[in-house]
Amino acid sequence: MNYRSAPVFLFLLTAAAAQPRIGDxxxxxxxxxxxxxxxxxxxxxxSQAFINNNGPTRALHADLGxxxxxxxxxxxxxxxxxxxxxxxxxxxxxxxxxxxxPSAPIEGAGVGDAHVLVLQQGTCxxxxxxxxxxxxxxxxxxGSGAVFDLKSNALRPDTWTSTDAAGLPILPxxxxxxxVASGAINHALRLTVPSTRxxxxxxxxxxxxxxxxxxxxxxxxxxRLKAGYDISGFPPDAxxxxxxxxxYGLLLADNGSSWFISGAPxxxxxxxxxxxxxxxxxxxxxxxxxxxxMVSKDSGQAKGAPARTVTTYSATPAFDxxxxxxxxxxxxxxxxxxxxxxxxxxxxxxxxICQDQTGxxxxxxxxxxxxGMTIGSTPNSCSAQQFVSDGATLYATSTGAxxx
Numbered sequence: 001m002n003y004r005s006a007p008v009f010l011f012l013l014t015a016a017a018a019q020p021r022i023g024d025x026x027x028x029x030x031x032x033x034x035x036x037x038x039x040x041x042x043x044x045x046x047s048q049a050f051i052n053n054n055g056p057t058r059a060l061h062a063d064l065g066x067x068x069x070x071x072x073x074x075x076x077x078x079x080x081x082x083x084x085x086x087x088x089x090x091x092x093x094x095x096x097x098x099x100x101x102p103s104a105p106i107e108g109a110g111v112g113d114a115h116v117l118v119l120q121q122g123t124c125x126x127x128x129x130x131x132x133x134x135x136x137x138x139x140x141x142x143g144s145g146a147v148f149d150l151k152s153n154a155l156r157p158d159t160w161t162s163t164d165a166a167g168l169p170i171l172p173x174x175x176x177x178x179x180v181a182s183g184a185i186n187h188a189l190r191l192t193v194p195s196t197r198x199x200x201x202x203x204x205x206x207x208x209x210x211x212x213x214x215x216x217x218x219x220x221x222x223x224r225l226k227a228g229y230d231i232s233g234f235p236p237d238a239x240x241x242x243x244x245x246x247x248y249g250l251l252l253a254d255n256g257s258s259w260f261i262s263g264a265p266x267x268x269x270x271x272x273x274x275x276x277x278x279x280x281x282x283x284x285x286x287x288x289x290x291x292x293x294m295v296s297k298d299s300g301q302a303k304g305a306p307a308r309t310v311t312t313y314s315a316t317p318a319f320d321x322x323x324x325x326x327x328x329x330x331x332x333x334x335x336x337x338x339x340x341x342x343x344x345x346x347x348x349x350x351x352x353i354c355q356d357q358t359g360x361x362x363x364x365x366x367x368x369x370x371x372g373m374t375i376g377s378t379p380n381s382c383s384a385q386q387f388v389s390d391g392a393t394l395y396a397t398s399t400g401a402x403x404x
Contacts, residue, residue, distance in 0.1 A: 019309070020172070020179075020187045023075045025124035025150050026322055027172045027187065030309065032153055033203050033302040034172050034187045038222055038249045038288050047287035049215035050223075054193040055258035059278040060285075062241070064175060064263025071115050072105035072265055073171055078122030084139040085129065092160045092206075094147040098127045100140055106132055115163055116140075117171050124150045126171055130163035151322050151342075153300040156205045165196075166219035166253040167205030173251055175263035180237050180274075185244035191223060192256030202294045208255055217252055222288040224249035229284050235273035242277060249288060258282065308352065319366065321349050328352035331361035331375075340366045345391035354382040371396030378402075 020027040020035055028034055044050070064070035076099050085096035099120050107115040116132035119125075131143035146162035148169045156167050164170055173190030197216040200207040204220025225245035234242060241261075250261065259282055293302040308326035311317050315336050319327045322342030329335075331353065343349060351372075353363055359379030365372035370393060375383045385400030 022073075022119055022171070022176075024121055025119060027150055028300065029151070029153055029322070031302055032300045033290070033293060034251070034300070035248075036293060036302040036304055037247045038188075038224055038290055038293075039227065039247045041222075041288045041290055041292065044221070044287035044289045046215060046217075050217040050221065050287045051282045051285060053195050053216050054282060056282045058258040058282050060259045060280040060282075061257065061261065062175060062263050062274050062277060063257075063260045064265060064269060064274070070263045070265035071107045071117065071170060071174060073117035073119060073174070074101060074104050075119045075121060076101055078120060080118075080120060085142060085145060086139070087142050087145050088131070089144045089161065093142075093145040096140075096145070098129070098140070098145065098147075100127065100129070102134070102138065104132075104134075106134075113163075115170060116142075119150075119171065126150055126169055128163040128170055155203055155298055155300055158205050158298070161206040161208075164190075164253045165206060165208035165255055166200060166251075168203065168220075168251070168253050170253070170262065173253060173262060175241065175261055177264070177266035177268050180240045181268070183240055185240060186248065187244075188222070188248045188251045189244065190253045190262040191250035192254045192260045192262070193217065193252060193258055194255060196252070196255055202291070202297055203300050204253075217287060219252055221252040222249050222290045223252065223285045224288055225280065226284055226286055229280070234276055234279075235270075237270055237273040238276045241274070242280070250285075259285070308350075319351075321347075326350040326352060328354065330354045330356055331363060332356045332358075334362045335364050337364050338366045340368065340394070343389040343391070343394065345389060347389050348386060348397070349389060349394060350384060350386045352382060352384050355379055366394075368393045369396075370394065373400035373402075376402035 019030055080099035082097035082099050085098045087093040100118055104116050107113055114131050116129040118127040126148040129142035129145045133141050144161055144163055161167050175189055179185045195216050196209045197211050197218050198207055198209045199218035201218045201220040207219045231239050231242040295301045295303055308328050311319055311327055311329045313332045317329055317338050319340040320342045353375050355361055357379050360377045363375040373385050381402055383402045386397050387394035388397050
């Protein structure tokens with residue numbers, strides 16, 4: 001079989017965006033709605049009304065800082081001790097215990113929403129608490145609590161709150177220093193506005209308003225910076241944020257101040273450059289109709305996701321199927337051994353292994369792959385093969401194919 005005549009080959013070659021990560025954990029799969037560009041989607045019919053009702057001349061504000069501003073989070077190890085936690089709104093909360101360390105930072109030092117965000121390494125589960133307060137016996141109390149699996153597209157039950165009015169997680173939408181410093185933010189950012197409607201749209205699960213007028217935005221509404229807005233005069237740090245606002249936009253998650261973008265405090269923030277985005281106003285934004293991205297109302301999976309996860313070459317590469325069901329590698333040298341992880345029982349996966357312009361590079365399959373094909377040696381050729389998993393091992397379902 002020659003893949004030149006197979007349309008699926010073009011699908012496999014779709015470029016993948018950089019995977020948002022915190023620590024060793026993905027921040028949802030690559031095909032999650034938080035991680036999908038919205039720059040090509042149509043403007044929502046009530047866009048200008050949404051803007052007008054929330055301050056068309058009010059400035060865009062990055063709610064972060066070096067200490068007291070922003071929403072902090074903490075990363076804990078897999079063996080972090082679990083502690084009891086009780087909730088005022090227990091009927092819409094995920095019950096404890098939670099792995100909250102004694103010194104967990106609390107938003108606003110306990111004043112205001114007092115969020116506590118805990119990311120556990122290994123499990124890659126996110127634990128969030130609203131109105132958190134540590135008790136003398138080491139336990140915690142909160143208004144509500146939610147647990148999210150960052151390797152999954154699962155949403156909370158519809159109509160359930162979380163620690164946000166929209167029933168969504170907070171951490172995935174935070175503006176973080178390390179992403180700005182890297183030069184790219186590859187996900188939507190969390191947004192608050194003062195006036196919302198008694199409605200929510202996918203992926204939101206909850207709303208918090210008595211207004212029924214359709215000129216007010218629902219929870220879950222996406223906004224973006226208009227494509228024609230000139231960002232060339234902004235400092236480099238601010239341009240990184242503004243590029244993301246054009247490509248991935250903002251996700252309305254809570255009631256609050258007009259056009260506030262949530263961020264994490266960090267001593268390295270250059271506040272002079274980040275605060276320059278206050279030149280942007282509500283009128284420079286537009287609401288987006290993102291309904292076409294929905295695959296299922298009960299899943300965060302979105303259409304238009306990258307087809308594969310690209311693995312960087314090394315002599316001993318590690319493949320990870322946690323984010324997509326296709327992984328790829330271009331051989332710029334020989335691979336003496338390789339490993340893989342992140343596959344589920346019963347799932348089907350595809351490897352795409354390509355030679356560089358030199359060709360004749362050798363490739364050694366991971367030890368838990370059965371029936372791996374011999375990789376083609378022709379320069380610039382690609383070899384593709386499909387496998388099924390039993391949770392521990394991948395078994396070839398085809399002999400594979402090479403486009404020589």
